[in-house]
Amino acid sequence: MDLFLHYVSQPYLLTGILYTVLITVFGLAGGAVMGIVLAGMQLSRFRALAVFARIYAVIFRGTPLILQMIFCYNALPMIGIKLTAVEAACLALALNEAPFIAEIIRGNIIGVDRGQTSAGQALGMTPIVTMIRVVIPQAFRSMVPALGNEAVSALKNSSLASVVSVQELTLRSTQLASATFDFFSIFFASGLMYLVLAGTIAIIQIVVEIMLDLDHPEPGARFARLLPWYRRPIPAAGVEEKEEAPVWTPLPPETPKAAHPINRQKRAQAIAASRPAVEIENLKKSYDGRIVLDGLDLTVRLGEVVALLGPSGSGKSTLLRCINRLEPWDSGTIRVTGRQLGVDEYGRALSPRSIANARAAVGVGMVFQNFNLFAHMTARENIAGPLRWVQRVSAKEAGRQADELLERVGLAHRADALPRHMSGGQQQRVAIARALAPNPAVLLLDEPTSALDPELVNEVLEVIRRLAVEDGLTMLISTHQISFAKDVADRAIFLADGSIVEEGPAQEMLTRPGNPRTRQFLQVMKDDSTQLA
Numbered sequence: 459m460d461l462f463l464h465y466v467s468q469p470y471l472l473t474g475i476l477y478t479v480l481i482t483v484f485g486l487a488g489g490a491v492m493g494i495v496l497a498g499m500q501l502s503r504f505r506a507l508a509v510f511a512r513i514y515a516v517i518f519r520g521t522p523l524i525l526q527m528i529f530c531y532n533a534l535p536m537i538g539i540k541l542t543a544v545e546a547a548c549l550a551l552a553l554n555e556a557p558f559i560a561e562i563i564r565g566n567i568i569g570v571d572r573g574q575t576s577a578g579q580a581l582g583m584t585p586i587v588t589m590i591r592v593v594i595p596q597a598f599r600s601m602v603p604a605l606g607n608e609a610v611s612a613l614k615n616s617s618l619a620s621v622v623s624v625q626e627l628t629l630r631s632t633q634l635a636s637a638t639f640d641f642f643s644i645f646f647a648s649g650l651m652y653l654v655l656a657g658t659i660a661i662i663q664i665v666v667e668i669m670l671d672l673d674h675p676e677p678g679a680r681f682a683r684l685l686p687w688y689r690r691p692i693p694a695a696g697v698e699e700k701e702e703a704p705v706w707t708p709l710p711p712e713t714p715k716a717a718h719p720i721n722r723q724k725r726a727q728a729i730a731a732s733r734p735a736v737e738i739e740n741l742k743k744s745y746d747g748r749i750v751l752d753g754l755d756l757t758v759r760l761g762e763v764v765a766l767l768g769p770s771g772s773g774k775s776t777l778l779r780c781i782n783r784l785e786p787w788d789s790g791t792i793r794v795t796g797r798q799l800g801v802d803e804y805g806r807a808l809s810p811r812s813i814a815n816a817r818a819a820v821g822v823g824m825v826f827q828n829f830n831l832f833a834h835m836t837a838r839e840n841i842a843g844p845l846r847w848v849q850r851v852s853a854k855e856a857g858r859q860a861d862e863l864l865e866r867v868g869l870a871h872r873a874d875a876l877p878r879h880m881s882g883g884q885q886q887r888v889a890i891a892r893a894l895a896p897n898p899a900v901l902l903l904d905e906p907t908s909a910l911d912p913e914l915v916n917e918v919l920e921v922i923r924r925l926a927v928e929d930g931l932t933m934l935i936s937t938h939q940i941s942f943a944k945d946v947a948d949r950a951i952f953l954a955d956g957s958i959v960e961e962g963p964a965q966e967m968l969t970r971p972g973n974p975r976t977r978q979f980l981q982v983m984k985d986d987s988t989q990l991a
C-alpha cells in the first residue's frame with residue numbers, strides 16, 4: 459500500500475500525465491475541427507467533396523493508429539515537415555479521430571427529423587441558417603454521449619505515443635517498472651491515474667448533458683439530480699402529480715366580424731374582382747416515373763379559401779409542397795402573386811439559397827400535418843426566431859410580435875413551453891402563429907388536423923376559421939373535415955389521379971356533388987364520421 463501511495467504521488471509519473479493530457483486534448487481538438495470539415499464535405503451537394511471525405515475515412519479508420527504515429531514522426535520529415543515527437547503524436551491522433559468524429563456528427567445530423575428542415579425551408583430560412591439554428595443544436599444534444607465515448611477512447615489511444623518516444627504515462631510506467639521491478643504497484647498507480655482522467659471526462663459529459671437538458675431549466679434542480687441520494691419530490695397528499703394536461707385553452711373573444719355569419723354572395727363578388735394569388739398551369743409531377751400530378755391547372759384569388767379534398771395518395775400534399783417549392787416538379791409553371799419561385803426571369807433554376815430568399819420575399823406560409831415546430835425552442839422562440847433570422851426583425855420587436863400572435867391563438871400563457879410539453883392542438887396553433895408571423899400572401903395548410911386527437915380538432919379549426927373570416931387570408935387547405943370545408947371554404951376542389959375531377963362553390967359541391975367519384979368519396983367520409991360518432 460505504501461509503495462502504491464508513493465507511486466501515485468511520484469512527480470515522474472505525474473509529469474507523464476501532463477503529456478497524456480496534452481496529446482489527448484490536442485488530438486481531440488484537431489480531430490473535432492477536421493471531423494466538422496469532413497462531415498460538412500460528406501453532407502455537401504458536391505459529390506467530389508463527399509467522395510474525398512469517404513476515401514479519407516477509409517484510409518484513416520482502416521489503418522492502425524500506431525502506424526499513423528510512426529508515419530507522422532518518421533515519414534513527414536522526408537517531405538520537409540519536421541515535427542517533435544509530441545507534435546507528431548498530436549497530429550496522428552487528430553488525423554485518426556477525425557473520421558470517427560465526422561461519422562458521429564453526420565449520423566446525428568441526418569437523424570434530425572426531416573420535418574424540421576422542411577419547416578425551416580418553408581419559413582424562408584437558407585440551408586445554412588436552417589443548419590446552424592435548427593439542425594445542429596438538436597443534433598449536438600444527441601451526439602454528446604458518443605463524443606464522450608470518443609474522448610475516453612482518445613485518452614487510452616494516447617498511450618500509443620510511446621512508440622515515438624513521447625514521455626507519456628504508459629511509457630514512464632513501463633520505464634519505472636523495468637528499473638524497479640515493482641510492476642504491480644506501478645501499473646496499479648498508473649491505472650488509477652487513467653481512471654481519474656476518464657472519470658473527469660465522464661463528469662464533463664454529465665455536466666454538458668445536464669446543461670443541455672431543456673426539460674429541467676432550473677439550475678438547482680439540474681445539479682441536485684446528480685446526487686446519488688437524490689429522490690424525486692413526492693407531491694403533497696391529495697395533489698396528483700401529472701404532466702400539463704392537453705386541455706382546451708380558449709381563444710380570445712371573437713371580433714363582431716368573425717361572429718357574424720358569412721355573406722357568401724358578397725364574398726364571392728369580392729374574390730372574383732381580386733387579383734390571382736396562386737396561378738398553376740399544366741403542372742406535372744412524378745415520383746420514380748409514377749405520375750402524381752398530371753397537368754393540373756388552378757387559380758386561387760387573393761382572399762379566397764380553397765379546400766383541397768381527395769382520397770389518400772391523390773397528390774394534395776405534393777401540390778401544396780410544389781406551390782412553395784419544397785418539392786421540384788417536372789413541367790408547368792406556378793406563380794405566387796405573379797412571381798415564379800425557384801427560377802430566375804430567364805427560367806434558369808436558382809440555388810437553394812436563392813430559392814429560400816425568394817420564398818421569404820414572395821410570402822408563402824405553410825402549416826404541416828405534424829406541426830414541425832422546432833423541438834429545441836419554446837413557443838415564443840419558434841415564432842420570434844425565424845422573424846429575426848429571415849426578416850431581420852430586431853430581437854425585441856420579434857419577441858413582441860411573437861407574444862401578440864400567441865395571444866391571438868389563445869396561447870399567451872404557453873409562450874415559454876417547449877413543443878413536447880404542449881398538446882397537439884396547442885402545437886398546431888403555435889405552428890399557425892409561426893406561419894402567420896411574416897405576413898404571408900398565401901397560407902398553405904396540409905391536413906392541419908389529421909394528426910390530432912378528435913377532441914383537439916375544433917380548437918385548430920376555429921383558429922383557421924377566424925383567419926379566413928377576420929383577416930381575409932388567402933388559404934389553400936388540404937383537409938378531410940368536410941363540414942369545416944363546407945362552412946369556411948369558398949371553393950372546394952376534388953383531386954383524384956393527379957387531376958381535378960370536380961370543383962365549385964364549397965357549400966354547393968359538398969352538398970350536391972356532380973361527379974360520381976366525389977359523391978362516393980363524400981359518402982365514405984360521412985360513413986366514417988358517423989361510425990366515429
Ligand SMILES: Nc1ncnc2c1ncn2[C@@H]1O[C@H](COP(=O)(O)OP(=O)(O)OP(=O)(O)O)[C@@H](O)[C@H]1O
Nearest residue numbers: 745746750768769770771772773774775776777905
Ligand atoms: N418523396 C416521395 N417519394 C416517392 N413517392 C412519394 C413521395 N412523396 C409522395 N409520394 C407519393 O405520391 C403520391 C401522392 O402523395 P401525397 O402525399 O401528395 O398524397 P395526399 O393526397 O396528400 O395523401 P394523404 O391524404 O394520405 O396525405 C402517393 O402515392 C405517395 O406515395
